Amino acid sequence: MTGAGHETSTGQALSGAGWLDVHFEACRPEYEEMLRFVGVPPGSRALDAGCGSGGYLTQLSDLVGASGSVHALDLAPENIALVEERRASGELPRLAEARVGTLTELPYPDDSFDVLWCANTTQYLDDAEFENALAEFQRVTRPGGVVAVKDVDVMLARLYPADPFLFPHLCEASLWADPDDAQSRGSLRGRELRRWLERSGLHEVRQRTTMIERWAPLQPVERRFFADWLSHLAGLAEERGVPEADLATWRSLRDPDSPDHPLDRLDSYACEAQVVAVGSVPKRTGVVES
Numbered sequence: 001m002t003g004a005g006h007e008t009s010t011g012q013a014l015s016g017a018g019w020l021d022v023h024f025e026a027c028r029p030e031y032e033e034m035l036r037f038v039g040v041p042p043g044s045r046a047l048d049a050g051c052g053s054g055g056y057l058t059q060l061s062d063l064v065g066a067s068g069s070v071h072a073l074d075l076a077p078e079n080i081a082l083v084e085e086r087r088a089s090g091e092l093p094r095l096a097e098a099r100v101g102t103l104t105e106l107p108y109p110d111d112s113f114d115v116l117w118c119a120n121t122t123q124y125l126d127d128a129e130f131e132n133a134l135a136e137f138q139r140v141t142r143p144g145g146v147v148a149v150k151d152v153d154v155m156l157a158r159l160y161p162a163d164p165f166l167f168p169h170l171c172e173a174s175l176w177a178d179p180d181d182a183q184s185r186g187s188l189r190g191r192e193l194r195r196w197l198e199r200s201g202l203h204e205v206r207q208r209t210t211m212i213e214r215w216a217p218l219q220p221v222e223r224r225f226f227a228d229w230l231s232h233l234a235g236l237a238e239e240r241g242v243p244e245a246d247l248a249t250w251r252s253l254r255d256p257d258s259p260d261h262p263l264d265r266l267d268s269y270a271c272e273a274q275v276v277a278v279g280s281v282p283k284r285t286g287v288v289e290s
């Protein structure tokens, strides 16, 4: 892990490889189903924009098959270095290239890809940046190709036993504390994704929300993921001024390895929710067909 917020050298929280690998493993069945929902045709040239440590690259490689190729991009150089290591070890035979770059200025020519997949990365963008990114996604994906955006909707998260308003209170306190904090807003955008994609000009947009629900006894990787995530949120709760009544719960979640951790109760339940929205790139206006 790279620190309490699991950040990378870019300073972004929850973007370090150790954290991402645990998160992906804990949610793997639902996460893989979300990419299957996109429909990646064999033979596609696919971009994983915001690839992190490469959790999705193996499945993307399998989906595009021997006649396709996968490209990977991320803002954090250390994540790209890790993906390069995995390629060098022969783990990712379809990976054509991995690059450092940003969603808002993609380093690829127009119409480079058949499929663009962007998972849990647009949450770091403010609204104007997200709009730019969606325009970039369409520019680098060919007409008729597919753009898919997946992200969290933190308002659907739940911990039991705990006040059902624990997460909504934190969301609200975060926005009161800093209305311009991009990730606080971005983590609320999940269920809006379909409308964002439609407004950006994508066609035939569809959306699916997935609840990743885990009941006690949690598997070790599930416990690690939820305990680390809740510990990070507990730090934010202290900083951002949640209601006094919630603080006792957040404090009980601060130490992920506590022997009295609420996740270890026999009746515990934890849930995070993720949304994927998929659209197709329309024909370019002003392009004359021969």
Ligand SMILES: C[S@@+](CC[C@H](N)C(=O)[O-])C[C@H]1O[C@@H](n2cnc3c(N)ncnc32)[C@H](O)[C@@H]1O
Residues within 6 Å of the ligand: 008, 010, 012, 014, 015, 020, 024, 049, 050, 051, 052, 053, 054, 055, 056, 073, 074, 075, 076, 079, 101, 102, 103, 104, 118, 119, 120, 121, 124
């Ligand atoms: C939460 S991780 C998700 C990683 C991976 N897509 C997954 O689902 O496991 C977000 C990733 O996006 C990257 N990132 C954040 N802002 C970015 C930007 N503007 N352009 C490209 N990558 C970005 C971070 O470095 C991090 O690796």
